[in-house]
Amino acid sequence: MSLAFCSDLRRPLPAAGDAFDEKCVLGGALVGNPSASRSPWPWPVQAVLAPVLGDTRDSVQERWTADGECQAGEFKGIAFRRSRDILFGVIELDEHAFSAAGETRSLQAATEEAYRRIFQLLAAQDLPHLWRVWNYLADINRDTNGLERYRQFNIGRYDAFVAFDRAATGNVPAACTIGLRQGRLSVAFIAGRLAARPVENPRQVSAYYYPAEYGPRSPTFSRAVLLTLPGQASLFISGTASIVGHRTVHPGDVAGQSREALANVEALIVEAKRLSPAAAFTQAGLAYRVYVRHAADYPVVRDVLAERLGEAAEVLFVQADICRHDLLVEIEAIASTALGSC
Numbered sequence: 643m644s645l646a647f648c649s650d651l652r653r654p655l656p657a658a659g660d661a662f663d664e665k666c667v668l669g670g671a672l673v674g675n676p677s678a679s680r681s682p683w684p685w686p687v688q689a690v691l692a693p694v695l696g697d698t699r700d701s702v703q704e705r706w707t708a709d710g711e712c713q714a715g716e717f718k719g720i721a722f723r724r725s726r727d728i729l730f731g732v733i734e735l736d737e738h739a740f741s742a743a744g745e746t747r748s749l750q751a752a753t754e755e756a757y758r759r760i761f762q763l764l765a766a767q768d769l770p771h772l773w774r775v776w777n778y779l780a781d782i783n784r785d786t787n788g789l790e791r792y793r794q795f796n797i798g799r800y801d802a803f804v805a806f807d808r809a810a811t812g813n814v815p816a817a818c819t820i821g822l823r824q825g826r827l828s829v830a831f832i833a834g835r836l837a838a839r840p841v842e843n844p845r846q847v848s849a850y851y852y853p854a855e856y857g858p859r860s861p862t863f864s865r866a867v868l869l870t871l872p873g874q875a876s877l878f879i880s881g882t883a884s885i886v887g888h889r890t891v892h893p894g895d896v897a898g899q900s901r902e903a904l905a906n907v908e909a910l911i912v913e914a915k916r917l918s919p920a921a922a923f924t925q926a927g928l929a930y931r932v933y934v935r936h937a938a939d940y941p942v943v944r945d946v947l948a949e950r951l952g953e954a955a956e957v958l959f960v961q962a963d964i965c966r967h968d969l970l971v972e973i974e975a976i977a978s979t980a981l982g983s984c
């Protein structure tokens with residue numbers, strides 16, 4: 643049983659349709675605004691339609707692979723592929739199809755429905771442990787019906803966890819929730835047979851314990867999850883921002899926010915190594931996705947990261963909205979001892 647992540651940031655990937663004899667491709671992401679339309683890949687792909695910054699390419703492809711044979715499936719709008727032990731899926735929902743009845747807001751209802759379907763699928767596939775989730779939605783900071791859309795999303799996500807008797811604190815997946823210019827609610831996820839171990843950041847209040855000033859329901863995610871597979875330790879670091887305790891720090895200062903977010907990533911690596919001493923995680927050895935709210939801030943963010951991580955670190959910069967209006971940058975990362983072997 644193994645899981646690997648690869649990105650064409652570093653190395654050319656085979657074209658879609660090429661044979662993958664040894665490895666099962668579970669799925670992946672296409673990040674950017676591809677100018678040419680491409681033939682669909684034969685596995686689920688989450689399209690993250692947002693500008694890639696500081697790169698000659700208009701889009702970047704990422705893939706997750708596992709060993710053994712893959713099976714493909716479709717369940718209530720979720721496209722998925724699974725190996726014996728690991729499942730990757732993507733669901734996109736048009737929130738306008740979920741009418742805002744009474745107090746219920748349509749994004750909230752769409753979010754709850756997406757997560758309900760995911761939990762139904764994982765039960766049916768007998769791969770119950772949700773490890774990592776990537777959430778994208780349009781206009782994340784806009785108020786509708788008197789509540790910011792990110793906060794509506796949090797209510798729907800929380801309600802689905804509770805409805806399926808899942809913990810909404812403690813053992814919850816790593817995640818990011820990011821705003822795009824347009825498009826449907828898109829949720830991609832990796833789940834598996836074994837439980838991952840949640841990792842919290844001693845510098846931050848756990849997001850699921852945020853006080854009510856950040857919304858009627860707290861966000862349901864862990865700061866990171868540690869996955870220990872035979873011969874392999876993987877770390878999924880959630881979207882990480884310039885938050886200390888539960889407060890945004892360095893408002894209006896993108897360099898300060900970049901350094902603080904990196905300090906939070908470093909704290910998570912230290913915590914992960916404390917929990918899994920054999921794992922050789924280093925800050926320079928991770929693969930990063932960095933969301934920058936204002937494209938004009940890109941050179942500052944790039945320079946701060948280069949200073950801390952070195953020029954060789956694998957970093958993809960994307961222009962997108964962060965879930966708090968005062969956050970200018972958010973950093974997520976993946977560490978896997980099998981990185982690059984897919």
Ligand code: 3EB
Pocket residue numbers: 777817818819849861862863880881882883885965966
């Ligand atoms: C934060 O720390 C910044 O709601 O899924 C980061 C990662 C953030 C995940 C989520 C939100 C989420 O609160 C925002």
